[in-house]
Amino acid sequence: MINLQQVSKAFSQFQAIKSVTLTIHKGEIHGIIGASGAGKSTLLRLMNLLETPDEGEVEVNGERLTALNSKALRRTRKSIGMIFQHFNLVANKTVYDNVAVSLELANYPKGERRSRVVECLQFVGLENEMGKYPAQLSGGQKQRVAIARALANNPQVLLCDEPTSSLDPNTTAEILDVLGNINKRFGVTIVIVSHEMDVIKSICNRVTIMADGEIYDTVLIEPNGIQKIDNRPEYFIEQLVENGGLGYA
Numbered sequence: 001m002i003n004l005q006q007v008s009k010a011f012s013q014f015q016a017i018k019s020v021t022l023t024i025h026k027g028e029i030h031g032i033i034g035a036s037g038a039g040k041s042t043l044l045r046l047m048n049l050l051e052t053p054d055e056g057e058v059e060v061n062g063e064r065l066t067a068l069n070s071k072a073l074r075r076t077r078k079s080i081g082m083i084f085q086h087f088n089l090v091a092n093k094t095v096y097d098n099v100a101v102s103l104e105l106a107n108y109p110k111g112e113r114r115s116r117v118v119e120c121l122q123f124v125g126l127e128n129e130m131g132k133y134p135a136q137l138s139g140g141q142k143q144r145v146a147i148a149r150a151l152a153n154n155p156q157v158l159l160c161d162e163p164t165s166s167l168d169p170n171t172t173a174e175i176l177d178v179l180g181n182i183n184k185r186f187g188v189t190i191v192i193v194s195h196e197m198d199v200i201k202s203i204c205n206r207v208t209i210m211a212d213g214e215i216y217d218t219v220l221i222e223p224n225g226i227q228k229i230d231n232r233p234e235y236f237i238e239q240l241v242e243n244g245g246l247g248y249a
């Protein structure tokens with residue numbers, strides 16, 4: 001579904017991503033974990049070319065994004081939704097309009113927009129909050145609006161950059177539940193960047209461990225198999241192996 005082939009990205013002299021090759025399979029929930037500064041967000045943003053790679057190829061759903069012109073890239077991006085740690089809602093637009101705007105931008109048929117917005121807000125349980133503004137919502141509700149907005153164009157892939165890092169544990173569980181339902185009901189492939197092992201453990205099928213701009217390893221997660229996490233990836237992998245909760249992917 002997503003193929004990164006020897007992708008590299010530098011910011012000035014700093015090599016943030018170093019020739020990374022990674023495949024995300026269709027229908028999986030794939031975690032990316034690692035210490036702060038390891039390159040997780042940059043890797044995620046390379047998957048929809050929010051960051052342009054200096055070298056290498058990015059392919060999503062059979063289309064080589066790195067070979068597309070900007071018009072074709074805009075079209076293809078409709079099939080890739082994204083949510084963020086700080087929600088990125090438009091403050092002076094209502095819940096309804098925050099979702100509707102993504103349909104407008106994608107030229108979704110005008111006559112079908114209203115029912116699609118309502119459908120997406122119902123899916124995330126916010127159909128009664130459509131007239132509110134982001135400032136009137138809790139963090140969890142804001143993230144639900146962002147999820148509804150990302151869902152509106154029927155994406156095949158949902159990229160999630162620390163989607164629960166601003167939320168308390170209960171709200172985190174609710175949002176992970178929503179993401180799990182999206183994966184199950186609509187078959188959406190999900191990639192989640194997180195530094196929280198509990199998040200990865202509760203929802204992901206496979207996890208890629210990053211360190212210093214490189215992939216340290218990609219492992220399978222099995223239910224209740226992983227108990228500990230440490231910022232040092234070598235320690236992390238030892239814990240994974242010791243707990244026996246993984247198979248090599």
Ligand SMILES: Nc1ncnc2c1ncn2[C@@H]1O[C@H](COP(=O)(O)OP(=O)(O)OP(=O)(O)O)[C@@H](O)[C@H]1O
Pocket residue numbers: 011012014016034035036037038039040041042043195
């Ligand atoms: N736009 C940018 N300009 C300059 N440096 C950047 C930029 N984006 C990222 N970096 C640097 O690249 C490195 C990787 O950043 P990235 O945000 O991908 O890491 P991360 O693993 O997601 O970290 P965190 O968990 O702290 O968000 C960091 O050292 C960061 O400072």
